[in-house]
Amino acid sequence: MTPLNYPAKPRPGDRVAVVSPSAGLPGLFPHVYELGLRRLREEFGLEPVEYPTTRVMGADPRDRARDLTAAFADPTITAVLATVGGDDLITVTPHLDDEVLRANPKPYFGYSDNTNVLNHLYRLGMVAYHGGSVLVHLGRPGKPHPLTFDSLRAALFTSGWYDLTPAEEWGDQPNDWRDPSTLAHEPVMFPGEGWRWQGPARVVQGRTWGGNLEILHWLMAADRVGAVSDHAGEVLIIETSEELPSATEVFRILRNMGERGLLAGLPAVLVGRAKAWEFDRPHTLDQRREWADAQRDAVTRALAAYNPDAVVVFDVDLGHTDPQLIIPYGGEIRVDAVERRISVRY
Structure with a gap:
């Protein structure tokens, strides 16, 4: 198992890099940015x-990698934040200068397609932030x-343990970025129903690994996931994107992970709330509940086959x-299925 280190945290007043290693959407939606x-x-x-490619759609992967490497190399930059996800970061990470990254560890924040960078930093021995x-x-x-801002503030500026909180309201229906007037009102939200626990009542503590489930599948295909022994004892975190993979696809990806041997050694799995609405699939609330039920069933079926004793937390x-x-x-997490609490160490 690769030892991982937490990079030093920024302080208010510091300079932080804002990069688009995945997609230069700030150039299309400057009002949101x-x-x-x-x-x-x-x-x-x-x-x-x-950086030069932050607002550029379709920038060459080598240029995006150059910007990300430069952000780590700059001694005046104390953290790196991704603007958004995308779908081709897998072509960017091979061009990163790993010697520069190792020599200049910094907190990196991103999710979705940024799972590529998170996993890359993990393999370099660096804790990042999903x-x-x-x-x-x-x-x-x-x-x-x-809840988002409290968690982000704690992750940016603190290094202690932080208790995650189930959301009292949730949403998966974003406003349309193409219409600047939509910035004036909040997205549609629904009452929260808490986390859903499954498996034995025990306490699991370890470090995390995972990310967006579709990207993890790509990483496995590109042979950029470590050996099974590298991940033994870790807590898997998984979530699905706005492409809304079907429950069948979710099951198949997890089945492939199981066949690789990755699932058996993971004592706990955290499953993100399933996104079930997109502009081209405007599901009703009932349809979203059915979608989420099918996703949970798919995860449960896969784990029953490959890791029936795992502690699982849905939503x-x-x-x-x-x-x-x-x-x-890659940082520490405690999943307490007795008290039904989840804590992370930032």
């Missing part, structure tokens, strides 16, 4: 620093979600739904 930058300054007291997007979370319409707000809790990637 500028709102996110303003909140980064006003709510967190941090000074964002852009969650946080300048567009999606800092640029949330209406006002910031308090944790760690993925593509609103709010989003920040999870240290």
Whole structure:
């Protein structure tokens, strides 16, 4: 098992990199992006620093890798935040300068396609942070979600243990970024129903690994996932994207992980609340509940075959739904199925 280290944290007033290693969507939606930058300054007291490809759609993967490497190399930069996800970061990480990254560890925040970077830093021995997007979370319409911002603030500035909190309300129906007027009101939200626990009543403590389930599948296909022994004893975190993979696809991905031997050694699994709405699939609330039930059933079926004794927690707000809790990637986590509490060490 590779030893992992927590990079030093930024302080209010510091300069932080704002990068788009996945997709340059800030160039298409500057009104959302500028709102996110303003909140980064006003709510967190941090000074964002852009790089040449931050607002460029379709930038060459080598240029995006050059920007990300430069952000780590700059001694005046104390953290790195991804603006958003995308679908081709798998072509960027091979161009990163690993010697520079190892020599200049910094907290990296991102999710979705950024699972590529999180896993890359993990393999370099660096704890990163699953969650946080300048567009999606800092640029949330209406006002910031308090759970998201409290978690992000703690992850940015503190190093102790932090108790995750089940959301009292949730949403998976974002406002349309193409219409700037939608920034004036919050997204549609629904009452929360708490986490759903499954498996034995025991306490599991270890470090985390995982991320977006579809990207994990790509990483396995590209042979960028470590040996089974590297992940033994870890807590798997998984979530699904706005592409809404079917329950069948979720089961098949987990089955493939099981056949590789990855699932058997994981004592606990945290499953993000399933996103079940997208602009081209505007499901009703009942349809979303059915979708989420099918996703939970798919995970349960796969784990029954490959790890029936795992502690499983469903509907944790760690993925593509609103709010989003920040999870240290490769960092410590405690999953207490006796008291039904989840704590992370930032």
